[in-house]
Each structure stands twice: as C-alpha cells, then as structure tokens.
Amino acid sequence: MAEGQYPATLAEISLPGSFFARPAQAVAPELIGCRLVKRQPSGALLWGVIVETEAYCQSEPACHGHRRRSPSNETLFGEPGRFYVYVSYGIHHCVNVTTGRSNWANGVLLRAVELPGEPYRVAAGPGLLARRFGIDRSFDATPAHPDQQLWIAPRLEPLSSAELVQASRIGISQGQALPWRWYLRSSRSVSRRVKERPLP
DNA sequence: AATATGATGTAA
C-alpha cells in the first residue's frame, strides 16, 4: 500500500457498532492493533496503533459503575461504541470505549498507543495517551465514529495470537485476579509489561 | 520499589 494512502482509509473505515455490542473482555483483546484516530482542527488526522487495553465490567469491583450510577460515570451505562472519558487522580484524563449494552456498565480502557514517526512511549499510559491526543471530558459520550472528531479504525491485517499478551490489570485495589489486560508483545510503547520466562 | 503530587467526585 502506498505511503500516503494509508491515513486516507482511516476516515473511510471504522469499527461498526456491532463490534462494541459485546462483553468488554471480548472486545479488549480485539482492539489491540486497531488505530485510534483524531481529526485535528486543521483537518489533519492524528493516529496511532492501540497496543494496550483493559476490560471493566459492572459485576466486578474495579469498575467505575460497580457501586453506583452517577453523572460522572453515566456514559459507562449508556449505549456501546461511545467514548467514556474520566479524570483520574484529578490530573489525568483517561479514555475508554463503551461496550456491551445500555444500562450495564461495561467498557475498555485504552492504556497505550504507539504513534508512527514519534518517540516511543509518548502515549505509554492512559494519561499520556489522552494528553497526546488532546482528549478531555468534552469528548465524553461522543460516538466513536468518523463523523465525529475521534474514532477507531480496524486492523489492516489479523493479529497473530503470539503477539498478544494477557495479564492482570494495573492500578486497581480490588479485582486484581481477573486477567483482563492485553498488550502487544512487540511494542515498546506498552506502559508496563509482565516478566516472561524465556523459552527453554 | 517507594513516594510525592494533584483535584475531582462521593459519602459522612
């Protein structure tokens, strides 16, 4: 594929609503290798490959919607395929995409993205990701669709299962037992990796 | 690995 042709497809192809209408733990690994795309005010497209995700579900205690439904987490209970943006530790914005069905808190946290032509680790972590893409609460509840400013484009090629690492989630005090974090093994832009035993 | 930082939401 020609160099300049690649970004053009980003606005033409995006993940359909049906992709998000499934449990978060099914969607999260399939988002690895997909591309987060933002249309800049100039019209230029900023994009990067999603290399780390985590799934959250109302039934487990680490989920923002586990305890109560409130104005701040309302989007997580809404229809799938929208961005849920929250403020973490009062400082950082974190970007999720809603999954599942309405009235059931379910979503995938986008933890790291790798941007072509930029230094590694500029978006290696959910707060850094939101900062690099200029995403704040004004993006909360917006549909992940190319007729908006922010959406997700599918992978160009299938991902080898050997490239996918499954691990437990980060930064939570409850629900650590669930292995609901996924990342791209070959990426240098993953926020934190588990130590892997070398093959015998 | 441990700690300082920071501000927002929620309960008391």
Add this chain to the structure above:
DNA sequence: TACATCATATTT
C-alpha cells in the same frame, strides 16, 4: 470535611 482514586514523575 474526609476519603479514595482504572497515574505519572522522580527518587532510592
């Protein structure tokens, strides 16, 4: 008021 928080940066 008090408290916990889906982090990050800086230090041992």
